[in-house]
Every structure is written in C-alpha cells, then in structure tokens.
Amino acid sequence: MKKPLILVTNDDGIVSKGIRELVDVVKEIGEVVVVAPDSPQSAKGHAITITDPIRIRKVDVFDGIDSYECSGTPVDCVKIARNVVLKNRQIDLCVSGINHGSNASINVIYSGTISAAMEASLEGIKSIGFSLCDFSHQADFSPCIPYAEKIIHWVLENGASPTNLINVNFPKTNDIKGIKICRQAKARWIEDFQEGVNPFGEKYYWLTGKFVNEDAREDADINALDAGFVSVVPVHHNLTHTHTLDHGILEELSKI
C-alpha cells in the first residue's frame, strides 16, 4: 500500500524539540516532508507575508527526511510547501507542532501552530495541531507520544472532523487519563505590559498577561486538560455567528 504523504510544520521553528518529536512519530507512518519556519514564529496567528518575498532552504535537520526551513510565517510554510516544495501533490495529512505551550481555549486565535494546520484544512487536507501545555524548550513530550500516534492513525483512517481540522492539546503530566472530545473554553487573557527603557533612552512595552478561565463546563478544553485528559476540539474557519443571522438580530440594520 502506498504510504500517506505527511506534511509537518510548526511555529516554534524547525530546530525546536517539539517538531523533532513529531517527525519521529510520523516517519514511521508515512512519507514525510518538513517545511517549518527558520525562526520562532509563536503567536503569529494566520499572518501571511505579502509585502515581501520569502525564502526556503533545504536543510539536513532530520535524518533522512526531506526538510526545508522557510523565512515566512507558519501559514506561509504550508502555502509554499503545497505549491513549491510538493508542486501540488496530494497531501494526505498535515501535522503542526508539537507546540511548546498550550493552544487551548482562546489561544487558538493567536496560534501559529493551529493557523498552519487550518491553512492546510482549507485545502481539504486532514490536519491536526498538536500542543503540549508546557512552554519549556526542554519540555518532556514522552507521555504524549503514544496518544499522538493513535490520533494520527485514527485521523488518517477517519478524517479530522468534517472541517478537516482538530486542535489537540496534551496536559503536562506523566499520568494522562485518556482523550476527551471538547469545545473551546471561554477564557481570556488579562493583559499587562512590562515597561522599560531601551539603550537609546526610548520607552518600550513588553506584553505579558494572566490567563483567566471563565468556563465551568466539563468539556471545555482547559478543564479537560486540568483533569489530565488530552483535549481534542474540532475547529472550523467559518467565523459567521449564525445565531445572530438565525434570530434576525441585525435585521434592522439592513433597513437604515
């Protein structure tokens, strides 16, 4: 049987530990091509590079795996992987990550990891964003690996929801309780900016913040993670709030 073609990307950059762990998983499953950012691209959301050119460079980072670093964003990586590197060959699966840090709840909209997977899903490619709730560069991914393997096999066989995209987060624990199908928790960041003065005497601001969970539902992804489960959220890219349409809430606005 023909091996599935698997595209691997991430947002932490091609030399991060998380992508290495992910490549180790998928190289046993399919033909693997890696196209990942040449520098950390966390929190780049669905940014693409349109006002500048981008570059790709073949690199020898993963033993025996066809790999390219890209000067663009995570979404750029997926676009150029499809169009230039793979010359529009059919990709059977796109996996993004494993991210160093949670992409549960509202983090999903800021996440380069998920945006890269979403970009592939827009093209009808089964896609999975993987993240571990541990920001450390040296995070221990080993408890996640058996789950990542099982999820990848399942998705290759069954699909990643009708939208082609699932957001998978792993709890930071050696004692994972299983997998739970979840929804994006209602939560938010309460921002703050650390102020400082640069060497030229100019004031700068550095974003910081505190994450606040406002969701008590058991199947909210953060709560599942807190309870030791792997959270799996089916994700889509249709931002229309259909409830508003179905209830005619803006109808008056069409008559002004």
Next chain:
Amino acid sequence: MKKPLILVTNDDGIVSKGIRELVDVVKEIGEVVVVAPDSPQSAKGHAITITDPIRIRKVDVFDGIDSYECSGTPVDCVKIARNVVLKNRQIDLCVSGINHGSNASINVIYSGTISAAMEASLEGIKSIGFSLCDFSHQADFSPCIPYAEKIIHWVLENGASPTNLINVNFPKTNDIKGIKICRQAKARWIEDFQEGVNPFGEKYYWLTGKFVNEDAREDADINALDAGFVSVVPVHHNLTHTHTLDHGILEELSKI
C-alpha cells in the same frame, strides 16, 4: 450626554487614506483616540508580538485627535491602546479600517483589520471592521461614508451582534444599493508564487494568487458585494465546530 469613547485602528498604517476617512466620521460622534500601526500590517491575522518589545509614539497626524503610532501588529495596537494609552478606561466602540481591499469571505482569517476589531470584541467592546473592495492607495471612500456613519450610530445604540463584532465590506461602486446582512462566503485563494532571484543570487518566492468564489448563496458576502450592497457579517471567535460535537463525529476517537 457624555460622548462615547471611540478607539480607531487599522492594518494599513496610520498614514493611510482609509483611516483618515474613518477618523473624519467618528470625530463627529465621540471622543476619538487613534492607535494604529507605524507601518503597513496587512494580512497579519491575529498576530501579536511576544518575543520583542513594542513602542508607541504620540503623533500629530489627525487635527486635534489624540493619536499614537505603534510598532506592533493591529492586535498589539488594540491591546496597548486599552492597557497603556487609555489605562483601562471603558471604550464604547472600536472601529478598524477603512481597509484598502476586501475582507469578505475567507479573507477574514488573514485580515489584520478584522483581527484588531476582534481583539476589542473579546473584551466586550462593540467593534466594527470596515473595508472597501478597492486595494488602491487612493481609493475613493466617499460613497461608503454615509453608510459608515449610519452603521456606527446603529451599533452604538444597538450593539454589534451578541459577539460584539461585525465585518462590514463596501462594494467598489458609486451606486450602493443598501445594506445586506450576510454570511461569510465559501471561497478560497488558489495560490501561486512568483519566483525570482535577489541581488545576492538567492531564489525568492513572492505570494500571489487568484480568488475563487465557490458560494452561490445570495446572502454570501461576496455575492451581496457583487450586487452592489454593503455586506455586514456578524463574526465570532469561537472556532469550535459544534456540528461535529452535536453529532458525536469524533466520539470513537475518545475511546482509542
């Protein structure tokens, strides 16, 4: 009666024509503060700056209006506006734009304009992203202005849908037919990359593409725009595909 506090931002940069037109509208309606990027930030999606500090600088761009340019992304602008410039004062409305170019359909996920408005909406602020379907730097915004005024007044009074966010696109025409409440059209970009060689002999790729509408519905935003209407789409930030949950499509995955 106290004037509403209105935050203005965009993604084309603080000196673009579109934001100037928008400031001219809102300065008649409320107390206006502008915090906008110091450089073009189109297609930055929901990117935020976390690995570097950002700067803001008070500038005198709009006569008599409190204005700041920011070195960050559109979403950074909203965060720093709330937290640093306005010191967590209650903002009554955030308007973003008027963007030079369409943010209808799938463009919404790439758009810095909409992401900035979405960031404000996450904080419970009524928010509107405005865009004109004309990429030209010298686009003629005059046919849109009476509609922008009416929409802003309506939203201040009635809210911008339960999600606090609407995506407003103006057709490129002098003969606007009215306002239509719409949904995000199913459409996509068929990408291509222009290849070239830089002065150092290195190959580069520059993203280009063709936009393809795959949606025949009359209330799909692109089709309303093509018919000469202003499209208004209620937008939310909950990316969970609830259909998948409601139909238990991933249930098996929780048992592996």
